[in-house]
Amino acid sequence: xxxxxxxxxxxxxxxxTQSKIFSGSSTAFGAAxxxxxxxxxxxxxxxxxxxxxxxxxRAIRFGLAVGGTVSPRSIFxxxxxxxxxxxxxYQITQFExxxxxxxxxxxxxGDEEKTVNLTRAHLEEDAGKSxxxxxxxxxxxxxxxxxxxxxxxxxxxxxTEPEMRSAAEAVEYARTLHGLVVWLGICxxxxxxxxxxxxxxxxxxxxxxxxxxxxxxxxxxxxxRFLERAILFEARxxxxxxxxxxxxxxxxxxxxxxxxxxxxxRTKEDAHDYRYFxxxxxxxxxxxxxxxxxxxxxxxxxxxxxxxxxxxELGLPAYDAAQLTVTRSVSDFFDATMARLPxxxxxxxxxxxxxxxxxxxxxxxxEIADSPVSPENLASLIQRIADGTxxxxxxxxxxxxxxxxxxxRNVDAIIEARGLxxxxxxxxxxxxxxxxxxxxxGIVEEYRAGKQKAFNSLVGQIMKAGKGKVNPAQVNxxxxxxxx
Numbered sequence: 051x052x053x054x055x056x057x058x059x060x061x062x063x064x065x066x067t068q069s070k071i072f073s074g075s076s077t078a079f080g081a082a083x084x085x086x087x088x089x090x091x092x093x094x095x096x097x098x099x100x101x102x103x104x105x106x107x108r109a110i111r112f113g114l115a116v117g118g119t120v121s122p123r124s125i126f127x128x129x130x131x132x133x134x135x136x137x138x139x140y141q142i143t144q145f146e147x148x149x150x151x152x153x154x155x156x157x158x159x160g161d162e163e164k165t166v167n168l169t170r171a172h173l174e175e176d177a178g179k180s181x182x183x184x185x186x187x188x189x190x191x192x193x194x195x196x197x198x199x200x201x202x203x204x205x206x207x208x209x210t211e212p213e214m215r216s217a218a219e220a221v222e223y224a225r226t227l228h229g230l231v232v233w234l235g236i237c238x239x240x241x242x243x244x245x246x247x248x249x250x251x252x253x254x255x256x257x258x259x260x261x262x263x264x265x266x267x268x269x270x271x272x273x274x275r276f277l278e279r280a281i282l283f284e285a286r287x288x289x290x291x292x293x294x295x296x297x298x299x300x301x302x303x304x305x306x307x308x309x310x311x312x313x314x315x316r317t318k319e320d321a322h323d324y325r326y327f328x329x330x331x332x333x334x335x336x337x338x339x340x341x342x343x344x345x346x347x348x349x350x351x352x353x354x355x356x357x358x359x360x361x362x363e364l365g366l367p368a369y370d371a372a373q374l375t376v377t378r379s380v381s382d383f384f385d386a387t388m389a390r391l392p393x394x395x396x397x398x399x400x401x402x403x404x405x406x407x408x409x410x411x412x413x414x415x416x417e418i419a420d421s422p423v424s425p426e427n428l429a430s431l432i433q434r435i436a437d438g439t440x441x442x443x444x445x446x447x448x449x450x451x452x453x454x455x456x457x458x459r460n461v462d463a464i465i466e467a468r469g470l471x472x473x474x475x476x477x478x479x480x481x482x483x484x485x486x487x488x489x490x491x492g493i494v495e496e497y498r499a500g501k502q503k504a505f506n507s508l509v510g511q512i513m514k515a516g517k518g519k520v521n522p523a524q525v526n527x528x529x530x531x532x533x534x
Contacts, residue, residue: 057214058214062207063237064238064245070203072101072102072142075088087201091201105173106335108237109206111236112171116155117153123334124337126143126173127142127143129145134194135177135178150172152170157222159219175201177200247270247272248270253298254288266284266318268312365393374404383403399429402428402449430461478520483525513525
């Protein structure tokens with residue numbers, strides 16, 4: 051039987067406010083345990099929550115960016131459950147009326163463009179953190195400590211429709227969403243610190259079946275690589291269970307990256323199990339049209355706008371434009387490079403940024419802001435390739451020199467010092483072609499007999515004779531003329 055994976059993601063995005071969503075406690079990361087939790091966070095008697103306007107600003111910004119509807123009136127609710135790291139024994143969140151309804155995220159998986167529709171985005175507070183590996187009990191037995199510093203940290207939970215059909219699609223959606231919230235300045239995107247965490251709802255069904263299968267939820271995955279591996283494992287696990295005649299239990303599972311498996315945490319609750327009801331301590335959140343327009347006026351150029359500009363003004367393919375606008379840092383690097391180049395060289399710049407530069411950054415696990423090759427250097431390199439001074443192969447050698455730290459030299463100095471200048475003189479290339487044709491008359495006869503591969507063989511011999519420094523475009527043109 052052929053199976054189809056059905057995936058929906060819930061992403062907890064920590065908003066970049068300096069204080070918590072309902073109190074004045076700091077949200078700074080790394081403080082000593084339980085030093086950033088005040089009376090509101092600890093739910094001491096008589097303490098009352100007060101809404102953080104900055105958190106609402108960021109939610110509005112996100113809603114506008116994804117084309118969602120910002121609710122003029124939304125409600126906070128209490129979600130009741132009992133964990134040691136939840137001092138109130140309920141979480142303040144939004145249920146029936148969220149701050150943002152709908153919206154969509156566009157991205158590429160390979161060469162195929164995808165669109166995932168968002169169900170909602172709602173504001174809520176984070177819980178504390180249980181520390182399982184730090185403490186021992188009186189007899190040396192394992193014990194758990196509770197750090198409430200994260201309690202009350204503002205989150206925007208972004209929920210998709212169950213429209214993704216592969217782990218690769220889920221990862222590309224998550225990457226694009228991550229790039230967007232960082233681009234907007236509403237989240238720092240630090241996954242190691244828990245600022246961007248995904249819950250993956252996964253089910254499988256026979257291909258062609260309309261009804262969804264029973265889903266499981268994989269909680270708090272904070273790595274794109276782990277997200278893909280967790281979904282792949284869970285899908286395989288569910289298929290194995292069903293093919294063995296078993297049934298899937300609706301449950302919450304945890305991904306163990308050491309053993310590359312998901313493990314059961316608890317039976318998955320339905321909404322009614324949380325006994326949602328409106329929070330009596332918080333009035334409805336009212337957002338005026340003037341507030342929305344003020345946020346809109348302060349927003350940066352959106353990725354979708356910049357993407358369209360790259361396609362219409364620079365003539366980039368849709369795939370290139372999309373990849374260059376996944377993160378603002380990459381897009382800004384491309385813009386800084388193009389500020390020194392004519393529009394017709396945009397595709398060449400795109401190829402170098404998505405190719406050689408991206409590979410070098412990934413190999414050394416660097417961010418583009420830390421690239422040893424600056425936009426100015428890259429633009430100079432591209433100019434020398436475009437004007438025929440450098441071949442692509444020689445261009446890669448210059449790039450490697452710049453990456454290795456030869457900053458005291460500019461591109462032209464590196465070309466001169468290494469003797470990389472490409473031969474573009476028609477007379478010199480013509481003489482070289484004549485020598486190769488005389489030395490390989492047999493290949494010439496094969497070409498004249500209709501064997502097109504012989505032409506490529508001759509080009510290879512000419513490039514070899516010219517030690518790779520002759521202009522390949524001119525070689526092709528002049529060779530055709532001489533053979534014609």
